[in-house]
Amino acid sequence: MDQTAPDTTPRGSGVRLVPMPGERMPGWLDRAMADYVASRMRSGESREAAEANKRQSLDKWFPGGSPAAGHHVWELTLDDDTVVGQLWVGPFTAGSTEWWVFEIEVDAAHRRQGHARRGLELAHVIARDAGATSIGLNVFGYNTGARHLYEELGYEVASLQMRLPLT
Template identity: 45%
Template sequence: MAVSELPAWLASVKAEYVESRIRAGESRNESQANADASFNRFFPGGVPVEGHLIFRVCREDESVGYLWIGPQLDSGPDKWWVWDIEIYKQHQRHGYGREAMILAERTAKQLGASELGLNVFGYNTSARALYESLGYEPTSIRMAKAL
């Protein structure tokens, strides 16, 4: 992704992240605080920390989504993470998510990763199915019950 595209992308992705955390059970204030902390950590001054890569996922010249990958900052340079991936709604179910994940795996491996992890919100069953079909397995499960 071009540096000139980052400010608009960051604003959009951060807003989506807040809404996802709310949908997963956090209050708006908790969600906003968590998003602020995360984005300040990974995009100081509006640019990604070293080693983090943001791709536009494209079909010909049309953007159909994005992918953000990079090493986990606290786990060593060989433990990588899919920090965010989205295929825009109108382009889902055409194989772009699968191809983006294959790109993530290939790129991370070329850059020294021995593992690629990700988080998926429990309500996102279609994404979970895609990741499982690619060989990803749960490593922890956080559960909650509204009272």
């Protein structure tokens, strides 16, 4: 990803997608991966399996600590330059036209204000302009607020896993 790419989202649109500065990338990635492990464990995976999935993700999509080719990591930024969250999208496999939302997070104080919706809408345009034919995502079953947003944006269920704890 070109970390020097300019912010091209017009001011006055509520939320802009600003490329995450390189110096903030390691801290964000550590937090995002810790949340990923916690979410997988909350959904029933063992810590060992969740950590293995984290390592696979990092090796595939952040080789050497930098985003893979074609991947974008943005800060969701308000018109007054307040950063309210982060968004990471890119092709699911190198060169694919099937893209993926790998991470979207809005800071707790700024949730339920439309920032995630606007950020995703902007990312959809960028993905389409880059040749993407679809964009997918994973949402854990317990995250009903996110599921509702994605359904409102037109995302459809592609697969559904269910689990019954026996303890």
